Amino acid sequence: MFEGNNTDHLRAYLSSKTGLFTSVRKRDGRVVAFDPKAITRAIAAAGRDSGEFQDDMAQRLTVKVIEYAYQMLTTEQPSVEDIQDIVEQLYGVEVSPTLVSEITADLDAEVAAWRNRRLDPVWPIVYFDGIVVHVRGASGRVTPHTMYVALGVNLEGKKELLGLWLGESEGAKFWLTCLTDLKNRGLNDILVACVDGLAGFPEAIRAAYPQTSVQLCIVHFGPRGTALRQHLRQPGRDRRLEEDLSRRDSHRGRASAR
Structure with missing residues (x-):
């Protein structure tokens, strides 16, 4: 994920933009003053959880957010703007469309490999x-x-x-x-x-x-059994199967009560 210039690109982009932030939009939609210390505290907490703390942790976390957002929307190809919005809401950090495209291209390859992998016979x-x-x-x-x-x-x-x-x-x-x-x-x-x-x-x-x-599936068999029971209740039908179905339902009811 970090091969090539992805990390350098993100670091340079954030460095050029950090001084321009005066406010950020939070997840609930509120606009608040931009506080760099809040991001520092979040990065430090993430570093403690993972057992490491590095200078480029902010870049790594931002990339992980993009990756996570893409996986959430994997049922259909999400737009670059969708992912940009999620990153901004989570961290108040803008990410370039070029970087988003590079990361999602890597994920596309991983998904394709999983979908086409060989299975046991x-x-x-x-x-x-x-x-x-x-x-x-x-x-x-x-x-x-x-x-x-x-x-x-x-x-x-x-x-x-x-x-x-x-x-x-x-x-x-x-x-x-x-x-x-x-x-x-x-x-x-x-x-x-x-x-x-x-x-x-x-x-x-x-x-x-x-x-x-x-x-x-037994869940789908249940309604069919009910319909069959109604059929068996007609005059002249053998009632033994109906009795078996009744015992089955009674047993399932007792099991659920436990």
């Missing part, structure tokens, strides 16, 4: 789910999108995030694209795939992994 369990996130688009408007998540359990029993994909909404067709990506990265076999009740999802999994056993 066999995973005993993989959980697939879609999470709704709100994304600010190029127009500035915030809209709901679906973050497709694949979380695997490896042969040693450890969990690992296998992939993240962003789509406009959740659908089995897009899931098939995600599954194909996993296969292209070396994941050849999944023993059990845990999914929700999305229509067409089991078929998409079997298209990519024909031998995989698909397990429906």
Whole structure:
């Protein structure tokens, strides 16, 4: 991150601007008088926490803030102005667009390497789910999108995030694209795939992994069980399954009460 002239660039920029500050805008929007000692105290505290204190700690902290802000907004490429605003609100320090672009370019390479990394060929369990996130688009408007998540359990029993994909909404067709990506990265076999009740999802999994056993999430199975119970209550139906469902719900209720 600090290769090249990044640190020198930031140091020179801050040095040229420090004497010009008369006020800063705080995180809550208030404008207060600029106090260099406040920044010095913050840097000293950070130095004590990390076990070191160096003259260029201010530059390092500023770069870390930009990196952190970018990671927070990684669902869609943030604008340079977005990151500049966050840095100003946190530290009252302006950062040049050129420096922001250099740092985010480094992060883009790291994210791409993670997304394309090779995976183990066999995973005993993989959980697939879609999470709704709100994304600010190029127009500035915030809209709901679906973050497709694949979380695997490896042969040693450890969990690992296998992939993240962003789509406009959740659908089995897009899931098939995600599954194909996993296969292209070396994941050849999944023993059990845990999914929700999305229509067409089991078929998409079997298209990519024909031998995989698909397990429906119990949270989504519950409502289906209730509907089945209503069906079984019709005259002439075998009531044994309804009784089993009732015992299951009763057991879950007692477990929750504990």
